[in-house]
Amino acid sequence: MEDPINVVIIDNHPFTTEAISHFFKNEEMGIKVVGTVTDGRKAIDLINETRPDVIVMEPYLTNINGIDLAEEISDKYKDKIKIVIFASYACEELTRILYKIGVHAVVLKEEPFKMLINAVKQSYLGNILLSNRKIFKQNHHQLSMTEIEILQLISQEKKNHEIAKQLNMSKRTVEYHITSIFQKLDVDSRVGAIMKGAQKGLIYV
Structure with a gap:
């Protein structure tokens, strides 16, 4: 049996982190949640402790700038830890910034959960997933x-x-x-x- 992909989840709401964890616990997916955090300020400590393969994170954190946090993670761990952004909303400008700082994928929360699973697996392999077209489709309204x-x-x-x-x-x-x-x-x-x-x-x- 192959080793699972170790994942850390960063989101403002415990409900969201627990829901994602629940779906990932399916062994067939090959994904294991090794930590969750709802306080972005504690994220780095958790990452240092667990050393995940992939981080799934919300960019609009309440107590810390999520973009700065993603950049800090990317700068510190380079390609050793992949970052998947899981957001309710992502305008074109934000998406371009995220890819520029080293994020591997951006998935909208309105998408089927299989999209997030795929993003985690593909990013783990080192692949870059271009944003869903919905992010760019209505940019004049964003x-x-x-x-x-x-x-x-x-x-x-x-x-x-x-x-x-x-x-x-x-x-x-x-x-x-x-x-x-x-x-x-x-x-x-x-x-x-x-x-x-x-x-x-x-x-x-």
């Missing part, structure tokens, strides 16, 4: 990474001038981005944008 960041700050009740200062851009530029956010999310208020963003899994409030 928020950019900057817009997601601004939406997150809006959810924290930041004013336009505060957002401008924090992101080192003009207040007018922030206003342009907010207008774009409203149009893409089909809302007409900050409250509406926050609610729609949360529903889509873009932000956590």
